[in-house]
Amino acid sequence: MSAKQGSESRKALRFRFRGADVALDRFSPRATLLDWLREEKGAKGVKEGCGEGDCGACTVVLSRPRPSGSVDYKAVNACVMLLGQVDGAEVITVEDLAEGKDLHPVQQAMVDLHGSQCGFCTPGIVMSLFALYQSHERASRAAICDQLAGNLCRCTGYRPILDAAFATCVAKPEDRFARFAGERRAALEGLADDRDLFVGDEQRFFAAPASEATLAELYGRHKDATLLGGATDVGLWITKALSDLKKIIWLGRVKGFDRIEDSAEALDFYAMAGLDAALEPLAALHPDLREIMRRFGSAQVRAAGTIGGNVANGSPIGDTPPVFIALDATVELRLGAATRTLPIEKFFVAYGRQDRRAGEYLRRVHVPKLKSNQQFRSYKVSKRFDEDISAVMSAFRFTLDGRRIAEARLAYGGMAATPKRASGAEAALHGASLDDRASWKKALDAIASDFTPMTDQRASAAYRSKVAANLLLKALTEVAGGDGLTRIGELRAAE
Numbered sequence: 001m002s003a004k005q006g007s008e009s010r011k012a013l014r015f016r017f018r019g020a021d022v023a024l025d026r027f028s029p030r031a032t033l034l035d036w037l038r039e040e041k042g043a044k045g046v047k048e049g050c051g052e053g054d055c056g057a058c059t060v061v062l063s064r065p066r067p068s069g070s071v072d073y074k075a076v077n078a079c080v081m082l083l084g085q086v087d088g089a090e091v092i093t094v095e096d097l098a099e100g101k102d103l104h105p106v107q108q109a110m111v112d113l114h115g116s117q118c119g120f121c122t123p124g125i126v127m128s129l130f131a132l133y134q135s136h137e138r139a140s141r142a143a144i145c146d147q148l149a150g151n152l153c154r155c156t157g158y159r160p161i162l163d164a165a166f167a168t169c170v171a172k173p174e175d176r177f178a179r180f181a182g183e184r185r186a187a188l189e190g191l192a193d194d195r196d197l198f199v200g201d202e203q204r205f206f207a208a209p210a211s212e213a214t215l216a217e218l219y220g221r222h223k224d225a226t227l228l229g230g231a232t233d234v235g236l237w238i239t240k241a242l243s244d245l246k247k248i249i250w251l252g253r254v255k256g257f258d259r260i261e262d263s264a265e266a267l268d269f270y271a272m273a274g275l276d277a278a279l280e281p282l283a284a285l286h287p288d289l290r291e292i293m294r295r296f297g298s299a300q301v302r303a304a305g306t307i308g309g310n311v312a313n314g315s316p317i318g319d320t321p322p323v324f325i326a327l328d329a330t331v332e333l334r335l336g337a338a339t340r341t342l343p344i345e346k347f348f349v350a351y352g353r354q355d356r357r358a359g360e361y362l363r364r365v366h367v368p369k370l371k372s373n374q375q376f377r378s379y380k381v382s383k384r385f386d387e388d389i390s391a392v393m394s395a396f397r398f399t400l401d402g403r404r405i406a407e408a409r410l411a412y413g414g415m416a417a418t419p420k421r422a423s424g425a426e427a428a429l430h431g432a433s434l435d436d437r438a439s440w441k442k443a444l445d446a447i448a449s450d451f452t453p454m455t456d457q458r459a460s461a462a463y464r465s466k467v468a469a470n471l472l473l474k475a476l477t478e479v480a481g482g483d484g485l486t487r488i489g490e491l492r493a494a495e
């Protein structure tokens, strides 16, 4: 924001809360939504459990207008969401649901069907179900379980909670949120503008540029600022590492930055493309990616987190980087007015270090689609099925010449300090036959020398190496179309 733009920028955060507009022209850039709700507003129904996005006790719902004309309701974790990220939204907490003495249908069902014992998790569970109630006319058991995967209940047990969901999330919503949807949408539209947001001063601020031009200019001037996507990582720097982030640039208002372009040849994810929005396009690219994205964190994490954040954080155990590496994706970076493109694998230089210059940001991830002679597989291995970080993440793309492997791109997470290709195994597969399992052996053996994984609380080094080779064997077996069932309790036998 140049001096001129700065004078034109909006100096107050604006959102809706308890039926009224809120404008805040002073707040700490690192303030979380949870702290504001509990400490400033006394909304003690919003609980704090883990403070790191894992338990769902702090779940609230953010509502925003959709381009289609309706209103969107997303459950998010208030503990790892920064206050500034609610700009332009309505914040709905458990205190907002009842109409006078009448509980919301979801709350009433939780009472009637005994969905609560100690009650600590209950507000979060109610808010997750409230979001589902608004968005699903007939939620399936699978959709209900997905919605609740990020809500931990330690004492009631989930059966009565599922009963409450089955009793309510199965018809068109009829609560006052649905009855007054038009008014709510109009009120939210009243908040919309295309001005940059800048709250604070040059030393300490929360900024949300409205265009790429002002983003590039502002970040160029404040290279020490923290870029913020969904805050599902950055939020933990605050709640767990107690980092004093003084300058925050949130990318959530940059026009067009959340788009996903889908052409015949490729998918293009702009940095703020949501993890939830990315699910269907990735699932259309290959069915394995539906499951990978479904198991990414929880509904709350996917509602806030972004593709850009998952790539830019450079985590060795992020789920999308191995997928994108296997698919030969490229990233586009921008510094000032200049952009450059590089293969995504080159972006990950070393642990905690990416090829990103001061003031440069990740703009776009370009992901080529599969060609007719290419086969793809991707598997995630984690201790817990849902809401868990990978112990080993894998993605494989095989380019075939008839029944021979002309090229293999084998990418892993959890096996090295960065997401990384198994180059020895790739070379060993060159020319291997899908009909000759003996020709796969060298590649399976090569995994042991391609990586020296570490032992940590998620898995031992030996386990990781074994699993990595076995996942490759599984992929080859499936692609070869031979041995029958390769997936236990899962969607699909080998094709």
Ligand SMILES: Cc1cc2nc3c(=O)[nH]c(=O)nc-3n(C[C@H](O)[C@H](O)[C@H](O)COP(=O)(O)OP(=O)(O)OC[C@H]3O[C@@H](n4cnc5c(N)ncnc54)[C@H](O)[C@@H]3O)c2cc1C
Pocket: 052, 053, 054, 080, 226, 227, 228, 229, 230, 231, 232, 233, 234, 235, 251, 271, 275, 295, 296, 297, 298, 301, 304, 305, 306, 307, 308, 309, 310, 311, 312, 313, 315, 317, 318, 319, 320, 360, 361, 362, 363, 387, 388, 389, 390
């Ligand atoms: C409970 C929980 C479960 C999780 N489960 C998973 C999981 O299953 N799989 C997985 O891979 N991850 C998981 N994560 C980690 C996290 O959700 C993901 O990495 C997510 O994609 C981060 O995206 P974000 O938009 O929230 O990033 P943020 O937290 O906003 O940012 C992350 C990093 O990227 C930088 N950044 C963001 N956008 C840009 C940009 N455009 N250019 C340059 N730098 C940028 C930020 O400065 C920061 O360093 C989980 C996290 C939590 C809290």
Ligand code: FES
Pocket: 047, 048, 049, 050, 051, 052, 053, 054, 055, 056, 057, 058, 059, 077, 078, 079, 080
């Ligand atoms: S307090 Fe546990 S997810 Fe927020």
Ligand code: FES
Pocket: 115, 116, 117, 118, 119, 120, 121, 122, 152, 153, 154, 155, 156
């Ligand atoms: S009712 Fe006690 S944790 Fe769920």
